[in-house]
Amino acid sequence: MDFLAKEHIMLQKMYREFTENEVKPLAHELDEQERFPVETVGKLAKYGFLGIPFPKEYGGQGGDSLGYTMAVEELSKACATTGVVLSAHVSLCAAPIYEYGTEEQKQKYLVPLAKGEKLGAFGLTEPNAGTDAAGQQTTAELDGDYYILNGSKIFITNAGYADIYIVMAITDKSKGTKGISAFIVEKYFPGFGIGKKEAKMGIRGSSTCELIFENCKVPKENLLGKEGKGFTVAMKTLDGGRIGIAAQALGIAQGAINETVTYVKERRQFGRPIAKFQNTQFQLADMQTKVDAARLLVYRAARLKDSKQPYTVAAAQAKLFAAEVAMEVTTKAVQLHGGYGYTREYPVERMMRDAKITEIYEGTSEVQKMVIAANILK
Amino acid sequence: MKILVLVKETFDTETKIVLENSKKINNEGIKYIINPYDEFAIEEALRIREKFGGEVVIYSVGRRESEVTLRNGLALGADKAKLIVSEKIDSITVSKLLAENITKEEFEIILSGWIAIDDNNAQVPARLSQLLDIPLVNVVTKIDFSDDKIICHREGDNTVEIIKVSPPAMIAVQRGINEPRYPTVKNILQAKKKQIDLIISENNEDINRINITYQLPEVKKAGLIIDGSKPEKAVNILIQKLKEAKVL
Numbered sequence: 010m011d012f013l014a015k016e017h018i019m020l021q022k023m024y025r026e027f028t029e030n031e032v033k034p035l036a037h038e039l040d041e042q043e044r045f046p047v048e049t050v051g052k053l054a055k056y057g058f059l060g061i062p063f064p065k066e067y068g069g070q071g072g073d074s075l076g077y078t079m080a081v082e083e084l085s086k087a088c089a090t091t092g093v094v095l096s097a098h099v100s101l102c103a104a105p106i107y108e109y110g111t112e113e114q115k116q117k118y119l120v121p122l123a124k125g126e127k128l129g130a131f132g133l134t135e136p137n138a139g140t141d142a143a144g145q146q147t148t149a150e151l152d153g154d155y156y157i158l159n160g161s162k163i164f165i166t167n168a169g170y171a172d173i174y175i176v177m178a179i180t181d182k183s184k185g186t187k188g189i190s191a192f193i194v195e196k197y198f199p200g201f202g203i204g205k206k207e208a209k210m211g212i213r214g215s216s217t218c219e220l221i222f223e224n225c226k227v228p229k230e231n232l233l234g235k236e237g238k239g240f241t242v243a244m245k246t247l248d249g250g251r252i253g254i255a256a257q258a259l260g261i262a263q264g265a266i267n268e269t270v271t272y273v274k275e276r277r278q279f280g281r282p283i284a285k286f287q288n289t290q291f292q293l294a295d296m297q298t299k300v301d302a303a304r305l306l307v308y309r310a311a312r313l314k315d316s317k318q319p320y321t322v323a324a325a326q327a328k329l330f331a332a333e334v335a336m337e338v339t340t341k342a343v344q345l346h347g348g349y350g351y352t353r354e355y356p357v358e359r360m361m362r363d364a365k366i367t368e369i370y371e372g373t374s375e376v377q378k379m380v381i382a383a384n385i386l387k
Numbered sequence: 388m389k390i391l392v393l394v395k396e397t398f399d400t401e402t403k404i405v406l407e408n409s410k411k412i413n414n415e416g417i418k419y420i421i422n423p424y425d426e427f428a429i430e431e432a433l434r435i436r437e438k439f440g441g442e443v444v445i446y447s448v449g450r451r452e453s454e455v456t457l458r459n460g461l462a463l464g465a466d467k468a469k470l471i472v473s474e475k476i477d478s479i480t481v482s483k484l485l486a487e488n489i490t491k492e493e494f495e496i497i498l499s500g501w502i503a504i505d506d507n508n509a510q511v512p513a514r515l516s517q518l519l520d521i522p523l524v525n526v527v528t529k530i531d532f533s534d535d536k537i538i539c540h541r542e543g544d545n546t547v548e549i550i551k552v553s554p555p556a557m558i559a560v561q562r563g564i565n566e567p568r569y570p571t572v573k574n575i576l577q578a579k580k581k582q583i584d585l586i587i588s589e590n591n592e593d594i595n596r597i598n599i600t601y602q603l604p605e606v607k608k609a610g611l612i613i614d615g616s617k618p619e620k621a622v623n624i625l626i627q628k629l630k631e632a633k634v635l
Contacts, residue, residue: 015455019462019575027569057572070572080572 054125424500
């Protein structure tokens, strides 16, 4: 896009080369074997991906949200699993510590996260608290110098591989959402455990597990933000996370178009490449136009965040649109591949499975519509 | 240790070249990159700096806009860049311009790729080292250091030549010497703050004697596929075609 600054174009070039050489060759295998890309995480750390939008004094790269958003997009073009590993780490774990953490918490947790020495995750969802995030049941009771956490979280991205978890728990049941607090939990805190790993439709290389807290002792200095402010921390964190997931959806969609372009030029039917048929051309025209529109929404949300303007609605719109475009475009990409598209020999079926989650996690499309409509009707 | 790296801006290998006329290539839509062989030279320079400390300075001759391409070299970690702006970029001109400016520098090593992928001339290392009166080791696949000497490996089919030279020396590197790194995000973001000196070349009479014209290569004709369902017939057609092409 022509309006990008030189440095963003240079970042994009590096992300593309990295993705082509380090991410794309693994994508199929990670999906087939449902294997977490441990080796890629090390490389992401080495080149600075894990700390793009954080200042250098906290171990980051001194970049911005747009630069980070573009990284998730480029990685997701080849491998949505790798895209979400980065997005969950940066948006859902490092970002809230940067936003709400004390100086001590930043030094202790944000620095190693941003440097990529530690991997992060975020725990909000529970079996009975999905879209209704206020229905939390995990509790945290103050006992001397520790909060004692009990309960469980489900569908936690990066679980099992992450070192640091942002976890929401109820500190005062009588206060509803104002009784929820956020905590920084390290993986080896006593009473913390990883439960069942989910078998998923897509992003199968990403680790999605249950978190279990059985009298888990969390030092009271690990309270993130003020007591009772956890719901705000969670909602604001998800605002930022949505830009990341929108970028993931955008990447998946563009990746599917790129694969389709290669395929339709090679695949011959009725004596010519199927790219010569007007149906193919018109489908591709629609697909690329929608993806470009999604990109504008996603970059706008990132730009708003970078310029410290309100971005909640823009992020919701970006995620809603990019996710739906990703689903539509990947479905069409499979259709244009015909029977081959339905086989696991070609990556578009994986992309179609991967695209579906972007309409669900970090706020379903319906939740995004609630956010957008509430703003229109306010 | 001060290392100068010669970098040429070339066309991306996937770029389709369009001529405006026989003297000028149409710049529109052309993607420029650092000559890949020069990327090996940058990488080697960075590795030497990591071992021994010092400074890596990129030198380039070319159009003013190539500053954008040179930033990629700075993003990889080079300390600064000097761009000698010149319309003409034939090897004679480039070598002279480089020599005029590099003479003013103190340095231990000049590194470059042994060839550029656009004109395949491979002349600048030889010409420049001659003009500077320093040794050249060409097509090098490994560089070591021992007792103030630079030890260069050159690979033949079944042999390795090992050549020791004293600095200052020019070393032109070959593919395989290293695996160039990606720039880190931090280095990319810092690249814009690094210095690129623009040097405007003087209009030199010698230089103006050199004239270059361009033409596009002929388009390759599509291959012929002979129907192989009846082998005897196919063989006869093949023989006839080979005779027509004067191969038989």
